[in-house]
Amino acid sequence: MDLLREFATGSWSLLWKMFAIVVPMMVLLELFEGSRAYRGMVRGWSRIVGWLGFSEQTAAPTLIGFLFGLVYGGGIIVRDAKRHDLGRRQVFLMALFLSMVHAMIEDSLILIAVGASAFWIVVFRTGWAAAVTLALGMAATAWVRWRRRKGRG
Amino acid sequence: MALDRGDAKAAPSEGSRLRRDVLAGLRIGCATFWDLAKLMIPAYLAALVLQRVGAVEVLAKVAAPVMRVIGLPGEAAVPLVFGWILNLYAVIGAMQPLTLSPREITLLALAALISHNLIVEGAVIHRTGMSGVAFGILRVIAGLAAAGIANQLMGLF
DSSP: OHHHHHHHHHHHHHHHHHHHHHHHHHHHHHHHTTSHHHHHHHHHHHHHHHTTTOOHHHHHHHHHHHHHOHHHHHHHHHHHHHHHOOOHHHHHHHHHHHHHSOOHHHHHHHHHHTTOOHIIIIIIHHHHHHHHHHHHHHHHHHHHHHHHHHHHO | OHHHHHHHHHSHHHHHHHHHHHHHHHHHHHHHHHHHHHHHHHHHHHHHHHHHTTHHHHHHHHHHHHHHHTTOOGGGHHHHHHHHHSOHHHHHHHHTTSOOOHHHHHHHHHHHHHSOSHHHHHHHHHHTTSOHHHHHHHHHHHHHHHHHHHHHHHHHO
């Protein structure tokens, strides 16, 4: 009974929070996606993350996930993967980067509030996410090439 | 909605574009919400059940020796495992009874920030077409490794 009560209240708050963020964010994105300011912001960010292998189309959902969270970024990944046909490699890179660092604002703040050092959990963690994305992205490329070569031979 | 319609009448070209974008956003937002909710709610239930049947204690016992390698007391495995199964709020809750130094709090926070809420977020990763399980395992290993490396680096300064 206790479990059911926790599940009910927990699901309600999870669903409500998701709905209250996902739906308005999609509306805002539809409205501002064409604007010059939004495009400039995405282009700037894609220049920063471009060297990790991200395309300009993938940079936008990665930025949303980085700032606001995997659920919200994930929602846009799902939408853009369908709409732009991002390709498996781009989705893999995004999943790598965002699985290491997401919800930079909310998650970092709640742990800084209980005494964690901002330098390590913001700067070091972001650097770590970049390193993991770069390393595993390269490893995956090498693996795919090796498989292809083996397939031919 | 009534407001949108009003705008559309006032300025046909600009207003209809606005209305079209808002409607598209609402439609995509609701579809995405439903897509994610379908997976996240069962995942959330699974996480709660795992916690109830004592998975935290079992996993914490396994993780305790690793904790000492990365500069944390063995008992810090409990909040970390709570985070793996539930979320960061569970980490903070389970941290309260422990007495941790600022350095230990930072290391635990780093590991937990990289690997948390693995079941629910794994469902989201699964929805993008990647393996939620593989990414869950990667996040656990990467979280522990990042904390271990940070611990070594902190020792240098």
